Amino acid sequence: MRSILVLLSFLTSTATALALVPAVPAGAAGGSAHGGDQGGDRGRVAIARPAVPRTAPVPLAPQASPRAALDTAGRILQGDTRTGDPSATVALRDLWLARPDLTGADAAEAEAILARPTDGPDDPFGNGYSVPAEKTCGAHVCVHYVASTADATPGLAWIDLTLATLENTYAREVGELGYRAPLGDGTHGGDSKLDVYLKDLGTGLYGYCAAEYRKKGRTASGFCVLDNDYSPTQFPSGTSPQDNLTVTAAHEFFHAVQYAYDYAEDPWMMESTATWMEERVADDIDDNRQYLPYSQLQAPYVPLDAFSSTYGFQYGNWIFWEYLSQTYSQGIVKKAWRAAASPRKGGGRYSVQAVQSVLKAKGGLTQVYADFAAANTMPGLVYEEGTAYTGAPRAGEATLTKASRSWSKRAEVDHLAGDSVRVQPGADLSGGKWRLRVRVDGPSRAASPAATVLVHKADGTVTRMRVRLDGRGRGSTLAPFSAAKVSAVTVSFANASTRYRCNQKTSLACSGSSRDDNEKFTVRTTATKKHARRG
Template sequence: MSRSFVTATLTALTLAVAAAFPIAAAAAPTGPGAEREAERSLAAAERAFSGSVRRSRGATLALRDLALALPDLSGADRRQARALLSRPDEGNEPQFDPNDPNANGNWRADAETDSQCSLHFCAHWVTSDGAPPRKTDEIDLSDDNDNGTPDYIDAGLASAERSYQVQNVELGWPQPENDGTRGGTPQNDIYFSQLVFSENFGLFGYANTDRGDPCLDGQPYRCAGYLVLDNDYSEFGYEDPLLPLRVTMAHEYNHILQFAIDLGQDTWMFESTATWAEEKVYPKVDDYVFYLDFFADSPADPMTSAGGGQGLKIYASAIWNHWIDSRFGEDVVREAWTGSRKARPRSFAIEAYGRAIRQFGGSGFAREFARFAATTAEWRDATEFPDARSYPKQVDRAGRLNPGQSVSAKLDNTAFRLYDVPNPGGGTLRLEAEVQRDTRSAVALIGRRSGRQPLVRLDYLPNGRAGNVKLKRVGGYDRVTVALINADGRAKRRENARPFREKWNYVRNDRLFRATLR
């Protein structure tokens, strides 16, 4: 697979869950302002499915916003929104472009279809739809093993069952919610549709809930779901198109499991966990590595922000889950999810992770994030990260800092800055810092010797204020780095917040750090 192709196109290809949340009309904000917001949500969703992904926040967030806004839409807008939120086979597709009647992945009403089930999944696909070749939902019907099922469907069902085996059996995640007979059977439904139309735009796939499901009317938001995946993955530039099929299946199936636990959890936890799950199911594919440039380029963007790193840092933040997996065992990620509703505040990712980390013997989120952030300064040599030698050479440096120099910076939650020390000398370096009070934060000096575990000297500051850290015999290191870290993810819930991804007001943003190197 060409890394340059993937890096160039990731900003336009959204690997995503379209988690639809049609909230009861009585609970939704009303009035002209709400209606305008709903219309903007509809426009964003239309752009996401009509080739303008670069100008939208991606299909996942656009569809979720639209589902939340559905009660505030009426007439043609409401019908359009309902069509966007429908299963591919519901025959209710909107017409964004008369030359592209299939742009949202819904099948044509006159399409001929077929289905095949395995133990836990049922696949649904189009055998003939009469659409122009570029837009057709038809799959390759080749059946080399003569078992009566197209080879592509065999591969898809095999990947789904492997995802079930690893995630439910080996990792112990709770079973998905049953959708009854929606889709025709009680198994988990997978629809194969044309989701990619060129190398410039499209979707890897998504998971969705059903409109009108009672689980969507309020807490605890434990929902069933279904999957929609591309019908051939031929446009992504992979040498083997089954590779994106497999990792997308693992990713989106993890979303189905998340739906069954807490549909209201934070977006960044949804996506970072599902991307981590890809690696657990297919450890040799390493597809998550191609997102890491977006982490490396944006350490000052909050890890909690759905828009960080051009909207793709939330996928790259799979390395946070790999970090805690390495430190506390793989069960800690599952426990962060299963304890989501017990966290205070509930459905708050920072505290869900913190609670699980404490359960496994750690000190909570802030201390763990501080050490994680500092260690990314030399992540290619750190044993906590799998596939580390494939990572970008370094996380972005905000500048240089030599002995006798000072620096100041303002940092938002779960954000950090790194500074190279090009002339550290040969003795002891001392970093003196002052952090805005009442900020869970850290300052660190990191020493690198090529091929060896980096040495991290870190001063965790539970209340901000003065920090001091030393690194001895610095002449023996190939590189020395300063880290300033805002590890404070405390937040308050916004009243009438909608969509879910905007429900928190992080109250320790824009915190001032001052540091001097001596």
């Protein structure tokens, strides 16, 4: 990663001074390879997304029925991708899981959709090769291709580049980072190596990896399909074909890795960690910045585990894993996948349970999540590339003066989400004895509320103060507030609840619904002057 001033002591200490990094102009979301807030998901067609509303309900993708999973996967592979669709990888995973519940013609259609391209031209959707295929293999991956028809590659140089890219991806993700290798598939494709097929996938569909054969526990082998050339006429994003190949390989290969842990994991964790992996393999391309407007960095009021086909939060929230990686180590993501694969009744831990497990020794999910929410109000101070990120919007802000010393704001916060307010001292509060009393009135302890005060000082440092909340969710603290020394105070508050009613056919963690959405927080601020003690 490019080196800038990184001040991670903020992330672990109770009150820490930070050197100030120049702010980024509003709206500067970074140099997206696909241009701003456009789509470009690795396994789906690029779709422009609307702005994320703060107050209106955000549409979340429901869990598909077996028949709906069949229809969705079929449409995506035909190039008919709609705003309400998941990525091709998740759509095929869901169809694969639903396959045992389909019968007759539906079952046959599912088998055809889930087939490899080399299974022939009988696929009713035309996804099979219509001419004999050839292959070239490296130590861990085999690339399959054809020399004619629309699926043909530009030539042997592209085939060699694809194989080298995939082997480099294997070396990085499995060899260096230590993730499990994709599981072998016996002799399918000719041997047990991971098979990757090159096809003309159509406009905007970059690639996908499909689960195929169940192994021990909730693990499976799989195969991947990548576009045959990433032609600029089909991918007019301004990103070079080679860069598209590099990023797609990093993302999709990690889905094959995920199947070696838990093929049935919650989709937000699958996609957010695969997008995070792009930063490990293809950091210089910075393609994943395009999703940050649809992340808790810029939409903190949307739950962390949201999977929305309209907005793509599941891609944008790679920033959560980036925060954990830079705060602790990048190995924490691997620990989360190991925890997700750990045996429990009914299978492995679901995503949020896995996160809770690995953060238990770090102070617990509630405190870590509160620190994450606070950090997102000033990304330039926290993330290595944070000067290119736009910080979290605020629920409100005010300037306090001698004539107007008090201000309050009320907000409703869903589970695993947060918000913030900002208060500035007026010029007439310049004496050294001015303080800001901050009172937080949140939900009860059962909803895991948390609050953090950040004091932005005039000398360019920031001090963090955690607000201790009692069992009723109430707490207060005093912060410096002299205009001569303090430029502003930010109060960040979070609903870190992980209480779910699971198996409710939603796209959230454990397919559940939260028991603690729309929790009310009220922040009251008052400028007060410290008086000298009497003798």
